[in-house]
Amino acid sequence: MPFTDPFEDFGDVAEIARGLDDADPAVRRVAVLALAETADPEAVPPLARAAADSDPDVRRQAALSLAGFDGPDTAAALAAALTDPDRTVAAAAAESLTELKDVRAGAPLLPLAGHADAFVRAAALRALRGLRLPEALGPAVAALGDPEPAVRAQGVGVIAYLKREEALPSLIAATRDADAEVRRAAVGGLAFSRHNSAVEAIAGALRDPEWSVRETAAEALGRVGASESAEVLIAALDDATWQVRQKALRSLGRLKARRAVPTVVAALSEDMASLRKEAAAALGEIADPAARAGLEGVANDPDPDVRKTARWALARLAA
Helix, strand or coil: CCCCCCCCCCCCHHHHHHHHHCCCHHHHHHHHHHHHHHCCHHHHHHHHHHCCCCCHHHHHHHHHHHHHCCCHHHHHHHHHHCCCCCHHHHHHHHHHHHHCCCHHHHHHHHHHHHCCCHHHHHHHHHHHHCCCCHHHHHHHHHHCCCCCHHHHHHHHHHHHHHCCHHHHHHHHHHCCCCCHHHHHHHHHHHHHCCCHHHHHHHHHHHHCCCHHHHHHHHHHHHHHCCHHHHHHHHHHCCCCCHHHHHHHHHHHHHHCCHHHHHHHHHHHHCCCHHHHHHHHHHHHHHCCHHHHHHHHHCCCCCCHHHHHHHHHHHHHHHC
């Protein structure tokens, strides 16, 4: 027998909300879905009530559905659901909170950054990141001393989004964290600053034992735009990991580093077509006539993207 939505003819939030009192959790869950479909702000209170339902499936659906609504009541309901004993409900609340770009969500979230459960602490910080609340700086810095790497990584994320120069020492210290993901996040987060200490910390991360940290460092130096980074990026073209070499090539192009031309020309002989293309693109950005012979050598490369990029770069040299 095909499923029939018991609320398909109901347009009134109050009528649909009565379904939340049904003894059958399946009916209550359908009522939650119907409330979400109304997109009516009046649906928030019944959805918040459903987020505390006795059935975890109903609570989870309510937490997911609340993502479509703004306001302090939504934030409060989701913050409460974040501490739900059922992890699937808490995860749904965490997902919805990241979509809630309402600064009024900060009030219920800030205290959760110090919750006893590491999952809750990390999720609260992750949600706070996008809100860019100045008040979140203190909890985020405190999170860098958390025993759980996931919490420390989210604390780094909040600091990076706030882009506050006074937090640079904390971010720089995090580039030496025992956990690679925390180090990677910290290195990427430093890219907002041109301060010498930040540039030095990013450059130092090109020696990190974890390739993903080195890759992030190579990319971040290009974003920072510090021309003094060219030498370490040139050295990074000898990295054993192709992703690091690729980001180093891209950053050298952004920096328009003429002294890198001979090394970047040599990268036109890389086995991977994507690296040859990246080298050609970097040479086009640098636009040094000394690269002409190297670019002409790959203008007929077997890979069409390399050929196209090389010809674009040669046109840049002629301009």
